[in-house]
Amino acid sequence: MAVRTRIAPSPTGDPHLGTAYVALFNWALARQSGGAFIVRIEDTDAARSIPEAERSILDALNWLGIDWDEGPDAGGPFGPYRQSERLDVYRGHAERLVEAGHAFHCFCTPERLERVRAAQRAAGENPGYDGHCLNLAADAVAERLRRGEAHVIRMRVPEEGVCRFRDALRGEIEIPYSQVDMQVLIKADGYPTYHLAVVVDDHLMGITHIMRGEEWISSVPKHRLLFDRFGWEMPEMIHLPLLRNPDRSKLSKRRNPTGIEYYREAGYLPEALLNYLATMGWSMPDEREIFSSAEFLEAFDAGRIVPGAPVFDIEKLNWMNGQYLRQLDTGEFVERFKAWAGGGDRLGALAPLVQERTERFSDIAPRVDYLLGDRQPLHPDDFAHKRLERETIVEILFRAARDFDGVRPWERDGLHAACRASAERLQLRMGDFLFPLFVAVSGRPVALPLFDSMALLGRETTRARLRDAMDVLGVSGKQLKRLEKLAREPG
Secondary structure (H helix, E strand, O other), rough: OOOEEOOOOOOOOOHHHHHHHHHHHHHEEEEEOOOEEOOEEEEOOHHHHHHHHHHHHHHHHHOOOOOOOOOOOOOOOOOOOOOHHHHHHHHHHHHHHHHHHHHOEEEOHHHHHHHHHHHHHHHOOOOOOOOOOOOOHHHHHHHHHOOOOEEEEOOOOOOOOEEEEOOOOOEEEEEEEEHOOOOOEOOOOOEEHHHHHHHHHHOOOOOEEEEEEHHOOOHHHHHHHHHHHHOHHHHOOEEOOOEOOOOOOOOOOOOOOOOOHHHHHHHOOHHHHHHHHHHOOOOOOOOOOOOOOHHHHOOOHHOOOOOOEEEEEEEHHHHHHHHHHHHHHHHHHHHHHHHHOOOOHHHHHHHHHOOOOOOOOOHHHHHHHHOOOOOOOOHHHOOOOOOOOOOHHHHHHHHHHHHHHOOOOHHHHHHHHHHHHHHOOOOOOHHHHHHHHHHHHHHOOOOOOOOHHHHHHHHHHHHHHHHHHHOOOOOHHHHHHHHHHHHHHOO
């Protein structure tokens, strides 16, 4: 049987390093064995899915040089490749499970479920569904459905026993069914959950190897039950180790830039970033650190993946990117630099910002240094302000970074509106609110227009500079948790 692997990102935000990392190994396994690599868009979270995020994901993979055989843009014999276009498929399979007694209609309200979970937590129990609708009479269920009562479809889970499965990297794994919740399969809005959709799609699309992050290991019992109840063979499981920060914490945007777009905007070469990701939990047989994609594909062996936590170290990536830059001949170096500097019409967008402020071309470089490269290092004293305390400045930076996540498209008017709303919530004058943002973004209290500058820099670079500013101010994890709690409160 030909190898068929897939990457199935959710279009709920900017493309993540973790997506590229998992895609790389799935791509390598398919290419090395002469199989097929598929991109499938898991957009069943209607509330969080962002249409332009799909394009960003595909663009990021293309930039890295990862190609695919089937997908939403390429088509293929097992389409459609967007889950939102396959709702009838999932509904039909869920009804099959209900008819066979492997799933049931649940009419519990969100309020009742929250009361049950609160009581379970208070009793020191793991929160989960209590089986309230598990044994409703068939005629009662039919009547409630006839009335159009809101409901979900849940899977039945054995009360006893153990799920046993084999992971290619980790060997035999056992998880008691007592730790497995009666998972929702079809939500009240008619959309499937990840757990039903991923199993149905992996089978119907002929996936032979499921290679994904280790955080999904705990979900395998749910998936194994579904494969077994449909009478399908489960693909081979390979759970990749999570990328980690140098302090071994999970790689997250709170600590480090995690968006692929950041590395593109910052001037990393795609081949260097791909090379570095390939060393995350894997190594060449001869232990070389620098190798091309072609060399990687030729040498790739999934058996050489190490399940330990690989450390994503930006300093090491910087070194590797430097090696690639120095290998370019002068002509190619110039062309690659020009492509980066003018990428996305960067220079064209920059011109209106400086033209009215320029008397000599030599005036331009000092004005735009922070827009074409890193801004100067910051010091806590840079944020000294006669009306703002340190705590307020930290909260401004935190709220701006959080609110900017929701600015789509990433353009000056949306950024201005987000800042205006945050300033009003904090009851601050707009000029005072913007002061720490000017410093964080440009390294100076006064610079080129802030919103145009952020629009030019892009979401990931802007977010990274705000995060760096909070680090400079010494924001602790405890403070971040307090700010996150405050941000969730209304008003």
